[in-house]
Amino acid sequence: MTNFHRATYWSSIIKSPKQDFLASIVVFLVALPLCMGIAIASGVPVAAGLITGIVGGLVVGWFAGAPLQVSGPAAGLTVIVYQVVNEHGLLALGAVVLIAGTLQLIAGALRLGRWFRAVSPAVIHGMLAGVGVLIVSSQFHVMLDDSPKQIGLANLASIPAAAYGALVERNAAAGIGVMAIACLMAWKTLAKGRFALVPAPLIAIVVAAVMAGTMGLPVARVQMPDSLSSAIHLPSLELLQSVPLNVLLQAGVLIAIVASAETLLCAAAVEKMKPEVKTDYDRELVAQGIGNIVCGALGALPMTGVIVRSSANVESGGQTRSSAILHGAWLLVFVVALGSMVRLIPTAGLAAILVYTGFKLINVQEIKRLKSYGWSEVGVYAATLCTIIATDLLTGVIVGIALSVAKLLIRFSHLNALIVHGEGDYCLLHLSGAATFLRLPVLASSLDRISPGEEVHVDFEQLDHIDHACMDLLMSFAQRHEQTGGTLIIDWGTLHAQVHGISESTKVDSESDKHLRRRIAA
Structure with missing residues (x-):
């Protein structure tokens, strides 16, 4: 970095224009419920998601190659994380994320950033839709204060019976979940003027907490430790005695690939939203590697660049990386000063946000767009989606990539x-x-x-x-x-x-x- 670019970089941080300050508040309000909800969906304590959000702002924000992109825990990784934690325990998660971050750092140093974007859109959108289905099917049960099954197909198959049981028993958690989803759907239509800057997930959480508190409903609430430091789980060499190294490496590679692809696709989308702010994809990959190494060392969730928070940053007037950095600071201040308020939030409300998010990942319009390129693209999308639901994320992505390569070979032999x-x-x-x-x-x-x-x-x-x-x-x-x-x-x-x-x-x-x-x- 030249002296001129270094001076420009630091001046953009120090100035912290008014737009960045206001945008950081909006991003913080969007990130807060999502960090907690994704943690619950991943089967880890809420604090693990909040730590990742803080690291995404205070650490990744400084080094990011996409200045307006906001990093934090992502819904697209919940399936992988849940499987790791469910099979090998919470301690294994830190080691897996540490491996993933190291691989990302190496890939960025080798300038492989753009290559992670060379995945067929049909595979990417099929993966997101598959993750969306799994999130909806698992979080629907959490929204009823029930425990999700270990297999995606079992979650899907049991939804009708669970819904009928909640209706007959007048399940209080279900009522809170339905109310939260109604808030999410109605807020964008009802909010006018400055109120439109208030994120819908925050409104849904506030309504859910007030509803549960004033009515004294017997529902499960979020568990939050007294101190954030007590939620930190450092990896140890003793872990290798209980979990084979090849298992940790396989999960680490999978998280590195999925997180990198999602991050760089998100960065490309943010660059289209604000073309004058250019993206350095290799630098962004290095920043993500640093962030995931820190998260792995702390035993927190893995992170990616996330489109919901990033688009909120751009739409709220974010101009420099200061807005992303400040949002991490607000998360830290909230957890330290107001962490006890988290315990008032019903779990069903956070699960409802994830159910709504999962539905949005299943983008039907994307199928129509893929169809314009031929039915073969729709076939790759459907194969990726169905394989993920029936087996696991890694198998689904491999099947999708294999079909894309086969389609290319057939096309070039015809x-x-x-x-x-x-x-x-x-x-x-x-x-x-x-x-x-x-x-x-x-x-x-x-x-x-x-x-x-x-x-x-x-x-x-x-x-x-x-x-x-x-x-x-x-x-x-x-x-x-x-x-x-x-x-x-x-x-x-x-x-x-x-x-x-x-x-x-x-x-x-x-x-x-x-x-x-x-x-x-x-």
Whole structure:
């Protein structure tokens, strides 16, 4: 970093404009209930989620390559964390997150940030939808003050019976959950003017706490330790005696991959919202690695860049990284000074927020958008989604990536060559797909069916790719065809390519191609 950039960096921190201060308050109010809710969904104490939110602001905010992105515990990692904690205990979580952070730090140092974005959108959105279904199915039971099952399919299958039982028994927790969801859905419509800056999750939590307190409802409430330091669980070497190292490594790699992909996709979305604030993806990955190393050392939840808090930051007028840093400071102040207030919050209210968040992850509009690129994209999305629900997140992501690669290989091994004859000695060779050496026989067979002396127009408009082997075949055919009195005309403009060494007899003429198509159509 040059002296000029270093001075600019520190001046942006020190100035802390009014917009950043106000934005940090809004982000803090959005982050507070989400940090607690995600912790409950992950099967860990609420304090673990709050610690991650604090680290996301006070640590990651300083180093972030995406200045306006806000980091903290994310709903997309709840399934992985819940499985680790459920199978190996809370102490194992710190080691797994520490491994994930180290891998992210190394990946960022090796400048691999942009490569984490090279995952098919169908896989990413299928993963988010699968996580959304699992969150809804598990947190629905928590919203009823019930314990979720260990398997996603079992949670889904038991929802109707649980809902019927809550209705018959007039479950108080269910009433609080329904009220919280109603607040989430209605607040954006009802809130006007400055009230629109107040986040809906905060309103839902306040309503749930007031409702439970004033009516004296017998519902479960959030457990909060007297001191934040008592929630810190440092990893130890003794952990390796109870949990195999390969298990910890596998979970760490999975969290690193999912967290990095989600973070960098979020960073790209934030950059589109405010294009004048540029993103350094490698630096952002390093910052996330540092944050997760700290969270792992403290035994807290893993973190990612999160779109809900980041968009709230941008929409509230955040200008520099100060807003993200300050939101972490407000979280720390709240936990230290007002931590006892957390114990007034009913668990059902936080679970309701997660149920609502899970539904939003299952974005039906995304299916319509993927369909515009072909049914194969929808197939990859559906396969990823269903596999995650039926098995686990890692298997679902692997299946999605494998299908995406298979689709790409099939596409680049597929070539259609159609010959359409027009008036006189005119014909059109229409190529679509990918002309690679794998499909060289198909192209050669089509060229062999062209009669001597014809004026041949080659249409590249729907051709995705042509390699050197097929190009050589076309050039050789052009030379032979010229000797029979024929001509080969190629419209290179439709392929947006330049090929050197074309003989003079091989003409480049897009206007004649258009004229030929009109004649054939007639």
